[in-house]
Amino acid sequence: MESASSTPARPVGRGRKAQAAVRAATLAELLDRGYAELTVEGVAQRAGVHKTTVYRRWKTRESLVVDALAEHFTTDIPTPDTGALESDLRALAQALVQSMTDPVGKAVQTAMLSDAGRLPEVAEARRRVFADRIRRAEPVVVRAVERGELPAETDPAELFGTLAAPVYFHLLISADPAVEDTAERAVRITLAAARAGALTRSRHSAADDGEA
Amino acid sequence: MESASSTPARPVGRGRKAQAAVRAATLAELLDRGYAELTVEGVAQRAGVHKTTVYRRWKTRESLVVDALAEHFTTDIPTPDTGALESDLRALAQALVQSMTDPVGKAVQTAMLSDAGRLPEVAEARRRVFADRIRRAEPVVVRAVERGELPAETDPAELFGTLAAPVYFHLLISADPAVEDTAERAVRITLAAARAGALTRSRHSAADDGEA
Known part of the structure; x- marks a missing residue:
């Protein structure tokens, strides 16, 4: 750190x-x-x-802050290749928790969500950060599909979003003290949803039937 | 509205x-x-x-804002009883999206996440809001277990957190334009995770084995 x-x-x-x-x-x-x-x-x-x-x-001042934030985030989450989906997801989730809880990450998150967060440049930087993270998580999904661990139509963006959501929710919003391991919880939810085929591209465009 | x-x-x-x-x-x-x-x-x-x-x-000023926010949130999410888990979850998720996207809800969320969000009173109000929502979601889980739709050990707090996380993440953080229906996506993920037994109390305290 x-x-x-x-x-x-x-x-x-x-x-x-x-x-x-x-x-x-x-x-x-x-x-x-x-x-x-x-x-x-x-x-x-x-x-x-x-x-x-x-x-x-x-x-x-804004463009300087946005640029520094974007630069910081291009290197915070590596692409894991542990040989199994579960351990890859764990590595991703742990890197995300680490990035969000180290002092720089905390300051960065706070700035992105503070009153500055409503600036169009900051919103745009946030979108770029997520697009970039999804791009880096993509090989994890491709390899899991190749190994037969996931349905072929699994969407990397859906998968990364499902993994990131409980981490952000817990660290920034709910702060529920009963949650002991933020990363592990995110892995559990994402694995279950992905294996059940709830994170596939076809679901993405046919959301309204609602069957999981 | x-x-x-x-x-x-x-x-x-x-x-x-x-x-x-x-x-x-x-x-x-x-x-x-x-x-x-x-x-x-x-x-x-x-x-x-x-x-x-x-x-x-x-x-x-802070205690006034916190009190007004807490009051606003005690009535925003009703307890649904539609006769099936999926439609109950849909009603909960839609009420949450509605509450977060109407003008008052937006202003409230922004205040809670802005620089004011770091005040201990605001953090405490946020915790109270979630505790209250979880309490109101509890009958949904109890009834689903009674109908045999969910494992008996399903934890209402885990379930509500899993439902709320993608909604918060999408509306406040990622703002991914590819996500067409925030509520439906949250329902899909939560149903899959809950049915797979990933949201049970026993998992909660034995998080480290990581098997979903």
């Missing part, structure tokens, strides 16, 4: 390295101050660059 | 009637202005009462 607070304060040049430093500083500021208190000045100072360097690449 | 904006502006006395007017005015202000801009003055004016009448019952 690497803390974004370890961002170097030494001056860095323009280009990729400066951009990476600015993104890391943005996450660190988000973590320390929250979205409402985050300023471009503060980010620039933390990253060791001039404010104009930040503004050259990011026109607004 | 009754709008809270129809709150009467005429003066009302102290007591229950004034309290109801203040709560309705709080929801209306939340709807029109959002949580950040909500003031006790504005609420009092809208309710047609003096500011001190508000402060006599609610010590802080």
